[in-house]
Amino acid sequence: MPWDTDDYPSSFKNLETSIRKKAIDIANAMIDEGYKEGQAIPIATEQAKEWYENADEKEINRVKQMSDKNLKTRDEEGRQGESRPELLEKGQHVVAHEEGWAVKTEDAKQPSDVFDKKQDAIDRAKEIAENKGTQVVIHKKDGNIQEKM
Numbered sequence: 411m412p413w414d415t416d417d418y419p420s421s422f423k424n425l426e427t428s429i430r431k432k433a434i435d436i437a438n439a440m441i442d443e444g445y446k447e448g449q450a451i452p453i454a455t456e457q458a459k460e461w462y463e464n465a466d467e468k469e470i471n472r473v474k475q476m477s478d479k480n481l482k483t484r485d486e487e488g489r490q491g492e493s494r495p496e497l498l499e500k501g502q503h504v505v506a507h508e509e510g511w512a513v514k515t516e517d518a519k520q521p522s523d524v525f526d527k528k529q530d531a532i533d534r535a536k537e538i539a540e541n542k543g544t545q546v547v548i549h550k551k552d553g554n555i556q557e558k559m
Contacts, residue, residue: 412438414478419451425458428474433458434481435473453541501545502535504528506553513538516547 413419413434422430437454441447462470500516511531512521515538522538525531535546536559548557 412441412482414481416478419447421451421455425455426462428470429458429462431473431476431481432461435476438481449541456541499542499544501547502539502542504531504535504546504548506549506551 415431418430418434422433425433433454436457437450440450440454503514503516505512505514507521507524509524510526511524511528513523513531513535514521523531523534525534532546532548539546546559547555550556
């Protein structure tokens with residue numbers, strides 16, 4: 411059952427309203443993607459805090475206005491990708507991309523993030539891998555493996 415503003419993990423209780431709503435939204439999407447609650451809650455909390463630091467006032471207000479129905483409803487537009495729980499055990503790869511450097515889960519169809527700078531992609535891959543307990547594989551521009559960590 412998806413969470414909303416009346417029913418959410420107790421660890422979200424002390425978060426500012428917009429951060430809490432964003433964390434609920436992220437956690438619900440992660441559950442849809444096959445994450446277990448114990449995995450989704452801390453990841454959603456960190457991502458919501460990071461989102462808040464980088465969001466503009468318009469985006470923060472949009473999230474504050476989200477209704478419980480919006481938080482609970484998951485449609486194809488609201489999902490970031492197909493539900494593929496088998497990818498939870500796969501490592502993160504940093505690969506060259508037409509727009510810079512991508513972070514992509516092994517065997518995933520699309521990258522989760524794309525960055526201008528390789529170091530930004532490496533940092534994000536490390537964060538995801540740490541949350542999932544998997545490894546990071548960094549590739550050179552030509553596709554060969556540069557480093558595994």
